[in-house]
Amino acid sequence: MREKIVNFFCLMCVIILTLSVISCSSPAQKDETNTANQGSASEKLVIKGLLDKEVSIGTDELKTMQQVEKKVTAVDSAGKKTDYTVKGPLFDDVLKKYGKSQKELKGIRLVAGDGYSIEVPADVLKNRDIILALVVDGKELDSRSKPMRAVVPDERAMYWVKNLTAIEVLENVEKAEAKRVIFIDTVPSSVPVQEYNYYESKDKAFKTCDLLNKFKGNLDSDFLFIKSTDKLMKNETKDNFLKGYIKFTGTDSPAFVSDVLPVGMQVKNVLWFSYGEDVYFSAAGSLTYFEKISLDGKDGVKLSDITKEAGTSSSAKYVLTGVDGYTSEIESKDLENGLIYNDEKDGVSIYFKDLPKNTNIKGLLSISAKD
Numbered sequence: 001m002r003e004k005i006v007n008f009f010c011l012m013c014v015i016i017l018t019l020s021v022i023s024c025s026s027p028a029q030k031d032e033t034n035t036a037n038q039g040s041a042s043e044k045l046v047i048k049g050l051l052d053k054e055v056s057i058g059t060d061e062l063k064t065m066q067q068v069e070k071k072v073t074a075v076d077s078a079g080k081k082t083d084y085t086v087k088g089p090l091f092d093d094v095l096k097k098y099g100k101s102q103k104e105l106k107g108i109r110l111v112a113g114d115g116y117s118i119e120v121p122a123d124v125l126k127n128r129d130i131i132l133a134l135v136v137d138g139k140e141l142d143s144r145s146k147p148m149r150a151v152v153p154d155e156r157a158m159y160w161v162k163n164l165t166a167i168e169v170l171e172n173v174e175k176a177e178a179k180r181v182i183f184i185d186t187v188p189s190s191v192p193v194q195e196y197n198y199y200e201s202k203d204k205a206f207k208t209c210d211l212l213n214k215f216k217g218n219l220d221s222d223f224l225f226i227k228s229t230d231k232l233m234k235n236e237t238k239d240n241f242l243k244g245y246i247k248f249t250g251t252d253s254p255a256f257v258s259d260v261l262p263v264g265m266q267v268k269n270v271l272w273f274s275y276g277e278d279v280y281f282s283a284a285g286s287l288t289y290f291e292k293i294s295l296d297g298k299d300g301v302k303l304s305d306i307t308k309e310a311g312t313s314s315s316a317k318y319v320l321t322g323v324d325g326y327t328s329e330i331e332s333k334d335l336e337n338g339l340i341y342n343d344e345k346d347g348v349s350i351y352f353k354d355l356p357k358n359t360n361i362k363g364l365l366s367i368s369a370k371d
């Protein structure tokens, strides 16, 4: 009996251990047959998380509601503009049927049948209309956009979700306070790296899954925040994030890329992304993002610009860790005097003019708040 109990516990331990490690096997290739939702899309919209039970509303019913007709301009990430006239009911009017209003929602995720999805944050919900477009330029939607397209006038086309099939109403997503900054530029020497085909070029990338497994702190989270150097801030679900790679060479680097997600979900020129208490920061990106300074012949940016942008928690002391495991300690007042620069030989490095030489680290991996 006793042996059985012990065995049982061992088994449980193994299960728990396996669960806490994210499996990094190659994600399944994009399944071209899995397009059941496209074209022959079921003609309805499912809304989850609004009421206790999910609700669904057919396009027939949407057509009977008050229709808004509006000339709109779509702007994509490359700045390309396209004009349309769209017609359909307002999402807010749909919500009213259920006694809710768009302004009171904390966030929603627009989900398409082709795997595309994007979170619309509270400030957009507060200030913009969301039109559930059923007609574009006087015509029925094409098969790739059916059953409806979300159109958010005056916001970027990334929110204009074609083939919209579901809307998930989200709870307030709280962002944990950052305790550690990890430099993306230095990560490749600690995780498996592979070749990645990005359009016509062969670049290098590592799996997001390997990254989180390597550095995962105590705090798990279902979401990540990603900011690019063009100031675009985006939330991504952990599930989606784990389907990709961080590409760190070639154009648009560092970039969140994936060979299974729609291309529109990739994020180019990442400045940082955060997961739990960790903020993964691009030192290369910071050199284009922050004001450059020069110190004793080294060109870089202030460490405090990075820690402020990352929202690093205040702490009396911070620990700097090099890629070789070497550590040094600094005080909070030193953040202002640290220079982050790129050393030709050793990559991301830190230099303090007035501190002992052993605080300077070449091949800097991370900065952690000590308490």
Ligand SMILES: Nc1nc2c(c(=O)[nH]1)N[C@H]1C(S)=C(S)[C@@H](COP(=O)(O)O)O[C@H]1N2
Pocket (backbone or CB within 6 Å): 075, 076, 077, 112, 113, 114, 116, 157, 158, 159, 160, 161, 162, 163, 164, 262, 263, 264, 265
């Ligand atoms: N279903 C779906 N909707 C989507 C996308 C997608 O890949 N799938 N891409 C988005 C992005 S990133 C952009 S820029 C626009 C592109 O719209 P267009 O194809 O009409 O130019 O659609 C958005 N809506």
Ligand SMILES: [Mo]
Pocket (backbone or CB within 6 Å): 076, 077, 157, 158, 264
């Ligand atoms: Mo886009």
